[in-house]
Amino acid sequence: MKPDEAERLSSAWTSDSSYGFTSLPTPVLARHGAKMLDPSSAYQVDGFLATGPTVYRTNELLIPHGSLGKQADMVEVLRNDLGLVMDEAPADCRDAPLVFRGVLRPDPHPTADRPTTVVTDAWRALQKLRATAKDPANLTLSLADVRPMGLNHVLVGAAMGGIGGGSEVLRGVPGAIGGNPNPGAEADEVGYWRRPVAIRMARPLRTAPTTGRRPVIAILDTGLGENGWLSVAKEANGMFAAPSEDCTFVRVDGPLQDGICTPASPASIPLYWEGSYTIEPLTGYLSSHTGHATFVIGVVHQTEPNADVLSIRVMYNDGVVYAHVLVQALKKLLERVVEAQENNRPDLMVDVVSLSLGGYREAGERGAEYDQLTLAIDDLRARGVVIVAAAGNYASSRPFYPAALADRDDDGLPPVISVGACNPNGTKAFFSNDGRWVRCWAAGAALISSFPETINGSIRPRYQVTTNGGNEPLAIRESLESDDYSYGYAEWSGTSFATPMVAARIATLLMKADEATVKQEEGLGVVLEREDLVRRLLRKGATLNRANAAVQRL
Structure with missing residues (x-):
C-alpha cells in the first residue's frame, strides 16, 4: 500500500481508547444514513444516559407494536419540540413487518411557534420522548410507552479488513486491550487480511444421520x-x-x-x-x-x-x-x-x-x-x-x-x-x-x-x-x-x-445428545421408528434438554 493511501484510510477513523471503540469511516456512515453517538456531547436524560458510543441510523426509531397506540401523541411531542414528524417506514418486505420503524423527517408545515432549525436525529428524538414521559405535567405519554423504544443500531460483520478502500468497516488493528487502532503503513503488517490461496480440498464425507434428522x-x-x-x-x-x-x-x-x-x-x-x-x-x-x-x-x-x-x-x-x-x-x-x-x-x-x-x-x-x-x-x-x-x-x-x-x-x-x-x-x-x-x-x-x-x-x-x-x-x-x-x-x-x-x-x-437419548430409550426396551424418533426429539422440552446438554459439553 502506498503511504498516502495508508494515511487516507487511517484518517477515516475516529477512536476513543477509553471506550474501546472505533467509529465507522465517514463514507460508510454517509452511505447508510448513520452517525456515531458520542456520550460527551449527546443530549442526555436522567435515567436514560448514554455511557458509551454507538452507531445508529439517524432518521429511524424502532417501536414495539404495543407502543403504536401512542404514535399520534409521540408525533405531537416531536412536532412541537423538535419540528419533526414521524411516519411509518415504507413497506420493504412482503409480509407485515414484525419490527415497526418510525421514520423521522422535518415537519412540512411548520408554524411560527415551532423550531426553525430542524435536525433529524433519532437519538435526540428518543431522548425528547423519554423526557416528556418523565415530566409530571405530561398527561399523554408514560414511561411504559417509551421505554421499549430504541435506536436502529448499525452492527458490523466481524471479519478483519480485507483488500480495498474506504468501504472497509474494520480496518484498524488494535494494539492492546483498549481498542486504539494502529493499522500501520502496510495492509499486511500484522498478517490478518483476506487474501486468495491456491489449494484443492476434498469435499468432506457426509454420512446418514443415525437419529433421523441433521x-x-x-x-x-x-x-x-x-x-x-x-x-x-x-x-x-x-x-x-x-x-x-x-x-x-x-x-x-x-x-x-x-x-x-x-x-x-x-x-x-x-x-x-x-x-x-x-x-x-x-x-x-x-x-x-x-x-x-x-x-x-x-x-x-x-x-x-x-x-x-x-x-x-x-x-x-x-x-x-x-x-x-x-x-x-x-x-x-x-x-x-x-x-x-x-x-x-x-x-x-x-x-x-x-x-x-x-x-x-x-x-x-x-x-x-x-x-x-x-x-x-x-x-x-x-x-x-x-x-x-x-x-x-x-x-x-x-x-x-x-x-x-x-x-x-x-x-x-x-x-x-x-x-x-x-x-x-x-x-x-x-x-x-x-x-x-x-x-x-x-x-x-x-x-x-x-x-x-x-x-x-x-x-x-x-x-x-x-x-x-x-x-x-x-x-x-x-x-x-x-x-x-x-x-x-x-x-x-x-x-x-x-x-x-x-x-x-x-x-x-x-447429534451426540440425540444418540445418547436413543441409547437410553433402547436401554429401556423402547425402539422407535424414524418418524416417531424425530417427532420426540423435536418437542420443545427435548430440544431444550439437548441444547443444554450440548452447551455443557462444549
Missing part, C-alpha cells in the same frame, strides 16, 4: 457466492449464485427472506444471494465483507459436514447490518421453529444460529429487557435454539452485542455462546475482543475456506513482465495479485470465522 445451522450473513467446492453455481440467467442440485447441505428460505426487511437493492437482485462485490465501482476495490457468507459456510462444512446450513442474507457487502433487519430475521426464524415443534415439521427446524456480527450499545446492559434484539434472541433460546455470536475484532473488553449477552445470570435456557479468536498456535489473536463475557475461544486467524470464484477486484500485481509479446498467462510473469479469487479459496481472519467453527461443534454435540 442439525440445521442458520447463517445470518451476506449472500451466497458462486463456488464449485460448495456446489453453489450461477443461476440460469448467469448472474446470481444458488445451491445446485449437487449441493445437499445449503438451503435457502425464499419466503422467509422476502418477509424480512432486507437491505435496499435493485428489484432484479435476489437479496439472499451475493450482490455486487464492490460498493465503489469507480475504484473497483473489493468491499470489506464480499464473500463473507461463502467463507463462513465453508468453515461449517469443514468442521461438521453432517450439519445442514440455512443461508439468510442480512448483511451488506461492506459489513453493515441494520438492527431491524437482524431482529426481523430472528423473529421469522422463531416462526419456523414454533411451526416445526408444534406441528411436527422437522424440515423447518433450526438448531443453531450463527451470528458473525455485532455492535456496541450506548447503555450496555441497561434496558436489555426492552431491547428488541435481546428479546428476539431469548425467544429462540426458550425454544432450545443455541445462539453463537462473534466477540468482535477491536481488541477491547467493552461488551460487544449480541455476544455479550453471554454474561448474564443462568436462566435455565441455553446461554448465548460468545466466541473469541485464537491464532493457529493457540494464543489469542491480536485483534480479538476479550473480557469476562467472552466464554469460548476457537481458531479464527489464518483460516482457509471457500470464496466466490467470480471475485476479481481492481488491484493489479505490483510487478509484471510480459515475455514474447504474448497475452497467455504463461507468457506473463508477475507478483501475487491480491484480489483475484478465481481459484475459489481464501485465507481470512476474524472472530467472524471462529464463530461458525463453534456453531458446527455444537451441531456435533447435538
